[in-house]
Structures are given as C-alpha cells and as structure tokens.
Amino acid sequence: MPTAPDGFETHELDDEHVLFVGELPDALRLDETGFEALWQLHPEEYHEIHLHGRAVKTPRWQQAYGVDYHYSGRVNAGLDVPAALEPYRRWARETIDPRLNGLLLIWYDAVLGHYIGKHRDSTKNMRDGAPIVTMSFGASRVFRLRPYRGRGFRDFPVDDGRVFVMPYATNLAWTHEVPKRVGDRGRRVSLTLRAFATDE
Template identity: 30%
Template sequence: MSQGGLFAPEPLVIVDDDHGRFAYEPGVISPSLAEAWFATLLAEVPWQAKRREMYGRDVDVPRLVQHYALDDPALPPVLRDAGREVVAATGTPFTSVGLNLYRDGRDSVAPHNDHIEELAEGAPITLLSLGATRTMTLRERESPKRKFDVKLESGSLLAMSYATQFHWDHGIPKARGEVGPRISLAFRVKGSQAPIRR
C-alpha cells in the first residue's frame, strides 16, 4: 500500500470507521535521534526472554521483551524522552510502555489483539518503531475482512484506536533475507485513566 513520503504533512489514515482507526505517521522522530535511542535501548535495557504454552508445550517467545510504567522513578531516561515525544505528538497521557526487540527476521509476533481488560476504556495504543523497517500486518476479523501490510520505518508512529482491538488483529510476520534488529515501543494507558481526545 502507498504510505506517502517521509515528510508527509499529515498521518496516513489507513482505516477510520466503526471498526476503528489506524493512522501511520513516518518521520515523527528524526533519523539521528531514532538511531541514538535505538542504540541506547539495545545496549542498556535488561531484555527478557519469555516462554509460553502453545499447542500443549512450552515454546520460546520469538523476540525479547521488557515493560515499564512511565511514572517509575527508575525509568530509563531514553524512555522518558520517548514517552514525552509520543504524548506530545498524540495528545494521549500514556502511562506504560512495552518494549519488543526483534533481533532479526526470525523474530516475530503472531496476529493478535491487545488485552483489552488491561487498558483504560477508549484509550488508543501507539507504536513507536526504532531500527530496521519491518512489516506489520493488519487483518480484519469480520466482513469485509480487509488486509493491510504497513512498513514501519524507524522514527514512525502507528496509532491504533481502542475499537481496533475488537475488530482487527495485528502482527509482525517473520521476514526473509538479511533483516537488522528493530525495537518497538508500545505506549498504552493502563487501568481507569481516561485518554485525552483531540
């Protein structure tokens, strides 16, 4: 799908209807700052390997993860800066950030929706991408079952409205060939704190 130029003046709205809103905005974070944030997070975050049950057996989660509350006094300064930029760009007072490290093209996340019970009702989710470009798949569950593949560039934001979690799955499929590492920062409003709407 066409995504517009790097300096598109407005976010690219992929979907905006009763089933929710996806909007992609490249170049929100400058290339030099995105590169610096990526290098710092890659080196300094205590990344965790997880296991989960699938088909009756425990398997490795194919990526590394970490999570922080944005009001944690021990929050790494880079994440405090990133959170400030994302809040300013979206107008939403996010309270937490989940990090995923995709080390290469073999790392992935299966199509899924977020745990809606953990989110403030009506609150959007915004993803900040750093590092290598990876494709995110968006798949509608009900008719007309639309499908989109969105290339998430470093420094870009993908905003997903609360409603999308009821009607769409999103995921990062495995990639062929040489693919560099990517870090995804997923900003959320946890609990009962209501989002600011713009």
C-alpha cells in the same frame, strides 16, 4: 471514527476502523549510537507466555516499563522507565493521549528469526477508548493487520521513525503482527505505549 492526531495520516481499514500513521519528530530520531544503546537494554532471557495451555518462550525479547503488562496468560512486571525513554512517553502524552503510561519494548533480530504472531492486545486494565501507540527504530519490517475472524490482510511498512496509532476499536476488530519474512535483515526495536488504570 476517531480523529487523527496532528500530523498523522488516516488509513481506512473498513467502514468503521482506521490506523493513523505518522513520524517521530527529528529530536526523537535515533542515530547509530542511540539505537545501539536502546538495543543493549534487551533482557538476557526470553519472556515466557502461555499458549494453548503450554509455557513457551517468545520469539523476541520484550520488556514492560512503567506499568505491568498482561500478555497471553502472563504478566510482564513493569520496570522503572529508563531516562532515555521518558522523552518518548512525554511526546506521546502531549501529542496523542495524556493517559498513556505503560511502555513495552520489543527487540527483533532478523538473524535470530524474531517476530510477533497475529494477536489482539489484551485490554485488561486498559483505559476504555485509549489508543495503542507504536514507535519503530532501526531495520524495516512489515506491520500486518487482519480482520479478526475475517479474511485477507493489510500490510504497512514499518521503517525507522514511523509511528502507528491504533484506536482502541481497531485493536478489537483487527489483529496485528510483525511477521518473519524471507529477506528480513537487521535489528528492529519497537516501543509501544498503552494507557492502563493503576491503583495510584
């Protein structure tokens, strides 16, 4: 079993897999102005992915930074990391894993019914054994984990400032999603950090 980063709680999912749950330090929490600035970074267009051989637009905005991101048959070319996101990358590297180099922002607006369906993250170019780290800003949602090819699910509330650390093995054995639910309100942004091998 991997060990929890300092200050994180361990949630056992099954005999072998865990999710670590923690909080951003106060210095990295966003006030309304900071959240609005993060929201304004969202692309104009929805990213296109391939699902069952068809090109479909994602029901959310998303953008990779730092490193290209492979997702459902497509590549989201990584933009330069905006200065406002650097402190988050630095903190995640210092606190969780120094290999974290790729950022993915996802913007969800409840009014537009945004969500992400169940999936396991592609491990293409991902460094073996590196965790997947997700930080949450703005409105609350639910992060749902389901055993891959199994039954049932586990829900974890994602509130402003929450941080999840999903060990590499958990991503292989459990799917994750942020479902669209009746009663969802407001706007949420997630920042996910992953560790990819690059040619550098």
